[in-house]
Amino acid sequence: MVFQGFGPLLLAGTWETIKLAVLSLGAAFLLGLAGAAAKLSPNRVLSRVGTMYTTLIRAVPDLVLMLLLFYSIQIWLNDATDMMGMDQIDIDPFVAGVITLGFIYGAYFTETFRGAFLAVPRGQIEAGFAYGMSSTRVFTRILFPQMMRFALPGIGNNWQVLVKATALVSIIGLADVVKAAQDAGKATQAFFFFTLVTGAIYLAITTVSNLALHRLEKRYSTGVRRAAL
């Protein structure tokens, strides 16, 4: 067979990569919404904290942050449990990976959402309040659906970057597709072939997500008029 018995390992690695990417996307998405809310809030402390978060995280390379946070989270947790006299809690490396990636890309999502929220016309929000909607309702019915249209291109970009960033988790020891391919390469001495296969898998993921994003963009642009050229 082409994969010399390493097919199942590669498949498991691919599944791990996809899981990691999707869960980190969810974490980063929520953190991005919270971050954008903080940065846009009239409370100065909150907006300062938001600005510091996005500036610092985006200035430092993701790999450095990953090594820093991935190991530090466990050390901090050990210190905390020591102080409280509890037993050591071992964080699952996968969970640590999701937290780390979510925290890093949350900063990029914050900027995307902040720009998108600002792009929604003020009158829309005021009209919502004038109809007597509560602020949660204004958010879920007016602000969020319109914001998503402006945010989608940015979200798509961030997602593509995030998928590619998951390749770095093999450096901190997670069994993703890159790790699987390296193991297969070591065993068979066919490094070139197995690395090419990894590249092809990533290319397939990005191609599929491109198509999905295109459809989502269509969905969120219903009712937008464009001049016919």
Added chain:
Amino acid sequence: MIELLRQYWPNYLYSDGFNTSGLAITLWLLVVSIVAGFLMAVPLAIARASRNPWLSRPVWVYTYVFRGTPLYVQLLLVYTGIYSLHFVHSNAVLGDFFRSAMNCTLLAFALNECAYATEIFAGAIRETSYGEIEAAQAYGMSKTKVYTRIILPSALRRALPSYSNEVILMLHATTLAFTATVPDILKVARDANSATYMTFQAYGIAAALYASIVFALIWAFRRVETRMLAYLKPQGH
């Protein structure tokens, strides 16, 4: 923390001429990949924006593949993959080139950077307003002259904001070099970490160094932008 700094600051920053510091290696990686990427990206961007599909399609395939796969995978392919091929390590010239970690890293970085820069420049070339090009043609300029005098000077300027972003992302990407045993800032931080177990401090110093390079780059690009893009600013009367 102080101990760590006292012991390791030469490795992070200083260079005595024999052992290069992490900072010097990181900057070298950045400069070479940016310059090589730029030089290859300009002609490729012209081809990518061309209306001839025989020119633009191959370039599209190149940028699609290199932008669609992680740089880490590309680096692994160049560093461990290519050298493991029989005809490479048995060939004197190729074997020599691909045995060096630095060569492999620079090759992977430059190819990756070039793919992103090509798309940025091609986008700017396509956005050149048709009036400018028609005016140049009306003056009887040849095709080459239209490119060198009209399209490229204006497109490269307009690409500056996205290009400066790309340069910063390239700096972030240079951190991958340590996986190929190139001794950049992150490699020093890793060594300091494994020797002292002060994880947060060791990587924190690296993070601070990278952040200062980023802020310096942002400052420099902002200055270049205000100079080069002055003519696009809204004018007050």
